[in-house]
Amino acid sequence: MRATETLGRWLRSDGWFDGVCLHDRMVSGFRPDAAGAKGPLFIPAPLDLHVHGGGGADVMQGDEALRTVLHTHARHGTAGLLATSVTAPLEAIDDFLASVARVAKQLELSTRDSQAGDESLTLSGARLLGVHLEGPFISPDKLGAQPNFPAPLDLAKLETWFKTGLVKVITYAPELDPGTQVPGLCQRYGVRAQIGHTLCSWAQAAQAMAAGAGVTHLYNAMSPVLHRGGGAAVAALAYATHAEVITDGIHVDKAAFDAARRSIDGLYSITDATAAAGMPDGEYQLGSLTISKTGHRVELPDGTLAGSCLTQQRSVQVLRGWGLSWAEIAGLSSTVPAQWLQRTDYGLIAPEAHASWLEINNDEPDALWLNGIRHTLETLP
Template sequence: MSDAIKGNILTPAGWIHGELTFDERIAAIIGSSVDPALNEEVYILPGFIDLHVHGGGGKDVMEGGDAVHTIAAIHAKHGTTSMLATTMTAPPEDIDLALRGIGKAATARGKGEARVLGAHLEGPYINSGKLGAQPPYARSATLADVEKLEELAPLRVITVAPEIDGHQALVKELSDAGMRVQVGHTLGTYEDGLAALEQGARSFTHLFNAMPGLHHREPGMVGAALAHATYAELIPDLLHVHPGAIRTALRCIPNLYCVTDSTSATGMPDGEYMLGRHKVMKCMGGVRLPDGTLAGSTLTMDQALRNLVGLGLDLADASARVSTYAADYLGLQERGRLAPGAFADFVVLDRDLKLKAVYIEGELL
């Protein structure tokens, strides 16, 4: 027997005031068009989709084993209904360990956990001169290297520095194989970025961070993204990117989507935590290396939504940027939207945009 919930429901066709019936998937949405500002009922939005998650609840993806299950449960409590567990640049044995854990978690969703869709391989195929908070184990790649890792876990997204010798060809090979390639942790030029897009790269990893910035005579990798990208990920914790730069990206990149880049410190008190092989310190809402470099975040997707609305986005637009566009980027038509046949992944928010309930594939957390 199907369950049902009532309120202001955000559908692909707009807001509907009515009832959503569901079991594992959405059975029906019945109601009439509404301006949700005209009543005081709850908002029902698509569940959040986070394509860049390193940790949470004191656990780091690079630990392997069952760490991903703890991470998926912590983020589910903040409205994330599906996610990509994200690796760090590390020695091969560390990456293998992490991917085995991700591969196991991706085969079955535990009770109270976000769906782990697979892995985002953020390292090691990056530029050693633009590590950011990545440990110093960057190396170049071949298709054979990636195919070996693909045996351990589904690689849904791979971050690549395209200026490294051989990597432009790799971008094309990976793209032709159906993987989503992102440009990131790069010292590449505007021309390198444009070439990568022409070879099949689809997005940019944490836009503005760990890449050359925009200059009017040297547009850099940021310039390539702003001028040509349809998709890019961005960390809207208001520490990684200035609100003015966020607004610039929103005007330029149609399907800009948000990620947390969250670490093991997410949901935990201030103190010392691990990010891959790095020790990092959480203090005053930020996570940093000992030299002060930002090292991921403690952002959650419900706060990302509130931050976007605080910057002036309407709720429907903000919702798309924490859910629908990420699903579209991965080619997932059954997630990131409230429509009959889609998975019953949704969040219920009060009028202050605080979470009241989270449903993942029909399960109420």
């Protein structure tokens, strides 16, 4: 790919910079130019660490479905994501990991070919950053919209999954781990532990957080904030260093979101997107469950919220409506999740980082740049 010069206002770690970014697939440097002040805004491209599906496909439906999810979320503003399982029989999770491994290998080979000069093979899908295992080691009494396949903690099986190198995040219920062994095992393999789908006490949650655990979809599917006898949510506000929160304006009200922002330095946004993301109203699958999309809501037949149909475009609209600056949105959607994954090639606009940005025109996301190539975002359904 030939070197390119792109003019605009760039959100760097030292603030806004007006000028030219020099790049091919990676950023090589900057040159000041006052004309950049009148150009588009560029913020680090969003990453999404909790994605079950999109474009009518669920990540656990096989290779082609996973590719559909990657392309759908790129078309709506996501540069990289973690394919996120639902709670399922152990052999189904084995199959899911095998599918992710195959697709990751295919994408790696395609990227090598495009770097060798065949730009027709340049990927327009989001980068597959790995896997988020949401369960199966969660509370059977706090499934939320998870299929009914919770399992007792099996450290040997968990280690087998970790040895694939694909797993980056695991959601588990700390009450299933009285010896607090999961965070230590995660640290051995460079995996992030997160508590969720749990009815644990605040003390159990705090113990897991002290051992390095973060929090999965804060407030949702967990023991609540109470001033006496509180659970995981109140412990998160008191002790968590990192937590994800669904920013669709439905799962979490603005006041609860604001409380989390004041309390948790490492708060970051996720979509918890299902197959319904980027699709019209109708019925879709979430693992073995049938879900229904109506407007911006996704529900089980009994009315339980079942993930979301959220995209990065919609998330940005919600956050802007809540009064956040572009710098604050960049932190929530890109910088913090990249740091949580210990990635230095995403989450910032700087030399040696990927030339992947969200382009803002007229206060709206207009395009996603992936590895130096501009892709106009699709219109929201």
